[in-house]
Amino acid sequence: MTEAITTQPRTDAPLGRSAAFTILTTGYTLSTGPGVAATVSYVHDAGRHVIVDPGMVAHRDRILGPLAELGLGPDDITDVILSHHHPDNTMNVGLFGQARVHDHKAVYRADQWTDRDAEGHELTPSLRLIRTPGHSAEDITLLAGTGEGVVAFVGDLWWRPNGPVEDPVAPDLGLLRASRLRVLSAADLIVPGHGGAFPADGTAPM
Template identity: 45%
Template structure:
């Protein structure tokens, strides 16, 4: 039986210093065109031009996933008028609020969401199966170098448990909330 895999492209690499922008990613899986964390950027063209470079328009995006409800990860949701929105507890379509149990939720055959509280209690990580291995898009890490302890985490033990859960999946790459993708290793903060 063949394993379904998706293609992942980073649209914009985020940062969190004197200014803030979320890392925004595109995943294509069959007919699903999924944008993860279309949040703050210095200019909206930083999201739309990479899409155009991939011969896609904002209208072709079918789904949006937000890792959590902070504005730096959500402010540009409206750029994608035809997309369903997914978070840790529901899917939103037009005026429909479709609850689902927190935990595993399938967006497409190679893309699923997993509840991973830590940065906030409502965090979700996006798990993507690609030809290059498993990739996890998550705000459990801000970037490859940390911070080791998330300054917003209300419960460090919960953050550590979610990080351990993600690392147990043995991802080839982690796409953090505010940095470039990185390959986890023994020095990845837990």
């Protein structure tokens, strides 16, 4: 089902618009590929080099190869965002040993664990985290303000551009829907957990 998105003030959207992003590898699930792979993205802004959801891929070169084409190696990455803690979205986090790792409740680096709520946390004025539970209780979304609009890296809040509309592992479909609506009110483009990007509009699976 598609529907019009209620117009709301874009209070979640970052104020900055200087970020840029590259999808390093487009993921898939059993229904669209030979196995399961994460969509892994690179975002940069104001000296921060960010990897989002370095999860399962057929080979780590699916992540490191496109990154090298951008002139970057693993130790250049300053931050890793984990949208949630399922292995298919986290499997390759160890590739980026110098990075700060962000999840819903803390920032981790080397042997340092710093508690902080992800809700509203800003890496830069153009990069903001918000809580978007639904696929799991700890889901977060990275909102990146770019010159073309706000891009939402949502993990498995949506798996793919075609759904599923009702996530079969979601513990609360009402909460999932509420988080999806929150993202749609803030973003122009959605990067899901296991597929290509799609517009944040009334065509999004709901």
